[in-house]
Amino acid sequence: MNVSRLILKEITHRKINFAMGVVAVSTAVALFVTFMTSGQAYRRETRRIMRDMGQNLRIIPRETAMDEFWTQGFSSHTMPEEYVHKFANLKGYSYTHLVATLQKSVEWQGRTIILTGILPEVLPLDKRHQAPMTFSVKPGDAYVGCQVASIFKMEEGEKIDIFDNPFTVKKVLFETGSKDDIRIYGNLHDIQKVLDLPGQVNEIKALECLCLIESSDKDIDPQVLAKEQLAEILPEGKVILLQGIAKIRENQRAAMEGYIAFIMPIILAVCGAWIAVLAMMNVRDRRQEIGIIRALGHNSSKIAALFLGKSLLIGLVGAFIGYFAGTALALKYGPEIFKITAKAIKPEYSLMTWAVIVAPVFAAIASFIPVTIAVAQDPADTLREG
Amino acid sequence: MVTLENVAKTYQTRRGQIKALENINLQIDKGQFVLIRGPSGSGKTTLLMALGAMLKPSGGTIMFDDTNVYRLSVSERALFRGKNIGFVFQMFHLIPYLSLLDNVLLARMRDNSKMDYYDKANKLLERLGLGDRLFHRPAQLSAGEKQRAAIARALLNEPKILLADEPTGNLDPKNADEVVKHLRDFQANGGIVILATHGALAEKFADRIVSLKKGLIEKVEAQETGVKT
Ligand SMILES: Nc1ncnc2c1ncn2[C@@H]1O[C@H](COP(=O)(O)OP(=O)(O)O)[C@@H](O)[C@H]1O
Ligand SMILES: [Mg+2]
Numbered sequence: 252m253n254v255s256r257l258i259l260k261e262i263t264h265r266k267i268n269f270a271m272g273v274v275a276v277s278t279a280v281a282l283f284v285t286f287m288t289s290g291q292a293y294r295r296e297t298r299r300i301m302r303d304m305g306q307n308l309r310i311i312p313r314e315t316a317m318d319e320f321w322t323q324g325f326s327s328h329t330m331p332e333e334y335v336h337k338f339a340n341l342k343g344y345s346y347t348h349l350v351a352t353l354q355k356s357v358e359w360q361g362r363t364i365i366l367t368g369i370l371p372e373v374l375p376l377d378k379r380h381q382a383p384m385t386f387s388v389k390p391g392d393a394y395v396g397c398q399v400a401s402i403f404k405m406e407e408g409e410k411i412d413i414f415d416n417p418f419t420v421k422k423v424l425f426e427t428g429s430k431d432d433i434r435i436y437g438n439l440h441d442i443q444k445v446l447d448l449p450g451q452v453n454e455i456k457a458l459e460c461l462c463l464i465e466s467s468d469k470d471i472d473p474q475v476l477a478k479e480q481l482a483e484i485l486p487e488g489k490v491i492l493l494q495g496i497a498k499i500r501e502n503q504r505a506a507m508e509g510y511i512a513f514i515m516p517i518i519l520a521v522c523g524a525w526i527a528v529l530a531m532m533n534v535r536d537r538r539q540e541i542g543i544i545r546a547l548g549h550n551s552s553k554i555a556a557l558f559l560g561k562s563l564l565i566g567l568v569g570a571f572i573g574y575f576a577g578t579a580l581a582l583k584y585g586p587e588i589f590k591i592t593a594k595a596i597k598p599e600y601s602l603m604t605w606a607v608i609v610a611p612v613f614a615a616i617a618s619f620i621p622v623t624i625a626v627a628q629d630p631a632d633t634l635r636e637g
Numbered sequence: 638m639v640t641l642e643n644v645a646k647t648y649q650t651r652r653g654q655i656k657a658l659e660n661i662n663l664q665i666d667k668g669q670f671v672l673i674r675g676p677s678g679s680g681k682t683t684l685l686m687a688l689g690a691m692l693k694p695s696g697g698t699i700m701f702d703d704t705n706v707y708r709l710s711v712s713e714r715a716l717f718r719g720k721n722i723g724f725v726f727q728m729f730h731l732i733p734y735l736s737l738l739d740n741v742l743l744a745r746m747r748d749n750s751k752m753d754y755y756d757k758a759n760k761l762l763e764r765l766g767l768g769d770r771l772f773h774r775p776a777q778l779s780a781g782e783k784q785r786a787a788i789a790r791a792l793l794n795e796p797k798i799l800l801a802d803e804p805t806g807n808l809d810p811k812n813a814d815e816v817v818k819h820l821r822d823f824q825a826n827g828g829i830v831i832l833a834t835h836g837a838l839a840e841k842f843a844d845r846i847v848s849l850k851k852g853l854i855e856k857v858e859a860q861e862t863g864v865k866t
Contacts, residue, residue, distance in 0.1 A: 548718045634686075
């Protein structure tokens, strides 16, 4: 009678004990696989979104002091307007909107306003362009924020004069509840003239910008790549990436992983304890069997092999069932729970290898104490009477 | 030949020591049928376990020819036990999930050839009247059949000594007789049979009757059985 045959026969005899062990292992494995599969899908999808939806870029003059930039909302330095066209003609970048502005806060008739020159949107080379992001202002026209209009009692059609430049109030804008309410918008070139900054802008916004240049190193963050490349091409500019959806997702994923990192040890502990208890019950049930095997002249390693072998098998079967169950769960419930599209979820075959190695070892370790007890048991005692 | 010299066994329990055997001196020769008799608790099982290399005495020596079994390492002792000693218990101790054949084959040692032992187990079961029950589970058998299967298992390795602890305790007289008959067959082939009982079993076949009382040998009666050929 070899050990493996003995193990198999015992398993078919005490099916419940074995099945409960398998349930424990496969539950743990399934949860783990579900989490991991969904997590991977999440990561994959985030990467895809980052690639397909792109980033919102702000290019500002290099020497801008960032503290000032963030408090003021725009740079007090400028950079060449031609950067817009340089950027627009770059190969390997695509965007949906490209807007250049020149902004400056000025004292005008005793009040502070922000003069904002807008360059008509530069259309992307490809056909991704949708509706324009902002209005464009014709030369000689001015769009005024509602605060400015109310302070100076401006009405549409009125002629105004900004530092000796005539403008016609084309439109009074609705209240936005932001800085925009104290702006006067004009055509970029008009405003350049007003501010005496010909050919200068202080911000270029590229929305949903894609960096299509693939790095040979796949792990390099496309954002980092874009930043580096643009720094070379636009030496007087610097790039700020707005936290886009990708970043938000990345944070969500990190939160999810934190949660998994918290819950997984608990699952493992419960599963381990469960296996230990089952093994202990099994050892108690088989006291006389252990005794008789000893009496027949087999040594303790055979006893240990009998129980450890069973645990390994529980781990192995549990790993397989758990892997498939976990993958199925991820496919079925992943999209709901983890907010990913079903398409992104793929079976993670590498997890199977892991499960098949780790689960049996784990089960064997969990049953270590019961096995020790089985081996240490005095056979004379169990065989004594009934 | 088995020699016991000053064998003693004291169990250590939480409530103190229990002297189960004391000052046991005994010599058993090849081909002898020895009856260990005594009331319950007199130390019969303890003595059999000590004889079976299963329970280390707290004092004295037990020699099997020139081998002091308790001087062997644990695994050497296990091997010695497997090769030289067969056990038959009151409760049979068959493994419930194995067929009779597998139960018998469980006694096969690692270094024994599989096919030979398969044949051997087959023949043994046949000889014990279980030829048509090879693939039955213990639960499907009567008590007498179970005990015969247990005897087959004890005999598989052709031991020199058969230790039987109340082997008929759960059997009716007819089956008890049959078990005793098989033990005597073993003796007839030159084996030592040591049978422990609290009753009057097999008295007339015993070469020697050792009476135990509270762990001490009360008396040893030798008798001419006239059964030996
Ligand atoms: N493992 C043990 N621990 C403590 N006491 C024991 C143990 N086994 C047996 N005994 C005691 O040793 C004595 C002899 O027991 P045993 O050998 O089983 O006698 P018998 O087989 O003649 O009934 C009894 O008093 C019994 O209670
Ligand atoms: Mg007894």
